[in-house]
Amino acid sequence: MFAEENKWTTKHISELEMIYVIDNPNQGMWHAFQLMDPEDDAHSVELTQFKEQFKSHLSELIRHVSVKIKKHTDEAVWIRIAWGDSYSRPNHLKPTYVVHYLQTPYVFVTSLTSKQKPLLSQALVLSTRHHAIKDANLSGKKFTAIRDLLMRQYQQAFPTKYPSPLKEKNQTVSNPLIEREQAGPAANRLQMACEAFGDGMLPQLQSAVYKLETKFRDQTNKTMTEREESFRCVVKFASTNLLESLRDCASSGIASTPVTPLLSSIPLKGRNYFVITDNSPGPSSQMHQKTDG
Amino acid sequence: MEGASTRGVLSHLSLLEVQARSRKTQPQQRSRVKELKAEAEALMIQRDKLKAEIQTHERLQKLRMSMDKQCPREQEEEEEMDEDSEDSQLLRLMARHTHLKDLLHAHHLIGGYDIIKTHQGKGVCVSVATSYEGVCLDTYNLEIDLKPKLRISRHNVPPFIPLNSLAEQSNMQTNIRAFLDTLSRHLNAFAGRKQQLKLLKEQHKSVEVMESNVLCSILVLMLTVPREKTAVLCTLDYTDHTRCLPTRVHFDCEDKELPDSPEWKKNCHLLMETPVHTALLTMKKMGNIV
Numbered sequence: 001m002f003a004e005e006n007k008w009t010t011k012h013i014s015e016l017e018m019i020y021v022i023d024n025p026n027q028g029m030w031h032a033f034q035l036m037d038p039e040d041d042a043h044s045v046e047l048t049q050f051k052e053q054f055k056s057h058l059s060e061l062i063r064h065v066s067v068k069i070k071k072h073t074d075e076a077v078w079i080r081i082a083w084g085d086s087y088s089r090p091n092h093l094k095p096t097y098v099v100h101y102l103q104t105p106y107v108f109v110t111s112l113t114s115k116q117k118p119l120l121s122q123a124l125v126l127s128t129r130h131h132a133i134k135d136a137n138l139s140g141k142k143f144t145a146i147r148d149l150l151m152r153q154y155q156q157a158f159p160t161k162y163p164s165p166l167k168e169k170n171q172t173v174s175n176p177l178i179e180r181e182q183a184g185p186a187a188n189r190l191q192m193a194c195e196a197f198g199d200g201m202l203p204q205l206q207s208a209v210y211k212l213e214t215k216f217r218d219q220t221n222k223t224m225t226e227r228e229e230s231f232r233c234v235v236k237f238a239s240t241n242l243l244e245s246l247r248d249c250a251s252s253g254i255a256s257t258p259v260t261p262l263l264s265s266i267p268l269k270g271r272n273y274f275v276i277t278d279n280s281p282g283p284s285s286q287m288h289q290k291t292d293g
Numbered sequence: 294m295e296g297a298s299t300r301g302v303l304s305h306l307s308l309l310e311v312q313a314r315s316r317k318t319q320p321q322q323r324s325r326v327k328e329l330k331a332e333a334e335a336l337m338i339q340r341d342k343l344k345a346e347i348q349t350h351e352r353l354q355k356l357r358m359s360m361d362k363q364c365p366r367e368q369e370e371e372e373e374m375d376e377d378s379e380d381s382q383l384l385r386l387m388a389r390h391t392h393l394k395d396l397l398h399a400h401h402l403i404g405g406y407d408i409i410k411t412h413q414g415k416g417v418c419v420s421v422a423t424s425y426e427g428v429c430l431d432t433y434n435l436e437i438d439l440k441p442k443l444r445i446s447r448h449n450v451p452p453f454i455p456l457n458s459l460a461e462q463s464n465m466q467t468n469i470r471a472f473l474d475t476l477s478r479h480l481n482a483f484a485g486r487k488q489q490l491k492l493l494k495e496q497h498k499s500v501e502v503m504e505s506n507v508l509c510s511i512l513v514l515m516l517t518v519p520r521e522k523t524a525v526l527c528t529l530d531y532t533d534h535t536r537c538l539p540t541r542v543h544f545d546c547e548d549k550e551l552p553d554s555p556e557w558k559k560n561c562h563l564l565m566e567t568p569v570h571t572a573l574l575t576m577k578k579m580g581n582i583v
Binding site (some may be wrong): 043044046101102106156158160161 | 451534
């Protein structure tokens with residue numbers, strides 16, 4: 001009613017909505033994709049070219065579609081897509097949002113149905129001059145978190161000849177003798193934890209899922225161990241700031257250091273969905289290890 | 294008292310006490326002489342060790358001097374040593390080791406890259422420093438596994454720098470130095486372009502940045518000509534990602550004659566040859582732009 005009174009058109013509303021989403025991106029569920037096999041001219045694709053190509057390819061694939069493209073100050077290209085079909089006009093109530101940084105292989109998408117996915121994929125691949133696009137196995141509610149993780153926009157720690165002094169923590173020293181004894185090992189654990197997950201503020205990833213397709217292994221339970229097929233189970237880690245929690249686990253000694261690749265793969269590979277099978281190298285060998293308390 | 298109490302803890306303790314007292318009454322001088330003799334022996338052993346170290350060091354110095362002289366030549370001639378023994382081979386290896394360490398240190402001093410060993414020698418970590426116009430900028434790191442073949446396991450190089458294709462093209466497996474040199478050039482050039490954009494935005498508020506990208510390989514600026522207030526769209530293409538200067542400068546203006554004017558031809562030349570923020574400063578001084 002308000003919109004009708006003020007003679008606001010769909011155009012104005014969708015414009016406002018887009019501005020709102022760009023300013024408040026940490027809503028809904030975002031999924032990351034990775035473009036593969038770039039052409040030789042992929043790294044020189046510039047904005048105007050991308051905009052034209054994307055719009056034209058998408059309109060070729062689907063008759064009624066409304067596309068809006070905006071460039072943000074941090075060089076991100078935001079795309080708002082309202083989908084229609086051969087019979088109906090674009091539905092502005094359920095738009096898909098896509099974010100892409102030119103000259104990087106990453107694309108972030110929210111509110112995309114399985115029917116719309118192949119159309120979007122095709123348009124993206126053609127307009128960015130790549131050959132394929134695949135799921136990056138990284139998703140989360142906070143767009144900024146998954147973006148910072150993939151674009152490596154957070155402070156990482158590396159072994160260095162000139163180590164910087166560890167940041168002072170305001171700790172209440174319960175027993176100075178224990179502190180002194182533990183100083184060495186504690187510093188070691190902190191260094192390894194930071195190398196695995198990062199220094200300072202970490203991208204606010206909120207979950208990680210491990211789908212296990214491995215055989216059951218427990219000496220005390222013969223029945224289960226003797227089964228041929230894999231024991232399927234899903235392990236989910238959830239936290240307000242998963243990476244920080246994991247880093248604290250490692251630096252406090254709750255999780256053993258050096259950090260297991262199962263956990264350090266999250267920031268290293270930039271993904272939070274893993275399928276662990278018996279044949280996969282690394283992670284499967286970790287299944288036998290017990291974590292020291 | 295007899296029985297258990299004679300073998301009790303307290304009686305054992307008093308036995309030990311008696312033993313300790315009897316030991317104290319022994320002549321002190323005997324132990325003192327023993328102590329001094331032992332000290333003298335230890336000092337002699339230390340002296341011999343230090344003498345050997347000095348000798349090794351002197352021979353090493355000689356070897357290093359002859360090595361440094363031979364440095365420019367690809368092949369090192371076999372230095373004739375007094376004894377062609379295992380010792381001399383070891384010394385040669387040690388000399389080579391110190392030579393490489395000095396090279397790495399020199400490299401670090403000139404702002405090149407640092408390499409340190411990690412994981413008990415199973416890997417290395419390379420740190421590439423970047424700078425532009427004397428200002429130190431970001432440092433990028435790569436952790437490389439050495440076996441079974443060279444593999445980059447972890448890094449903080451941004452995704453728009455094609456790390457993997459650079460590694461392939463410069464044959465990282467056989468020529469890591471070429472790879473690191475190329476990477477250093479790409480990263481330093483990127484850091485330089487990024488810094489120029491930052492300075493441009495800070496120093497030239499009257500110039501509007503119409504387009505840029507994360508790689509800083511394209512820059513489109515809106516310039517204003519004084520008096521007539523004509524707008525000139527200036528496009529800078531940095532297609533060579535190893536350079537801080539553009540490969541192409543193009544002007545678009547409503548006044549079709551403007552780009553061909555001698556002033557603007559000079560401006561074009563200026564933007565091709567000097568960093569964008571200093572070029573704009575000159576253009577302002579010459580009164581070409583607002």
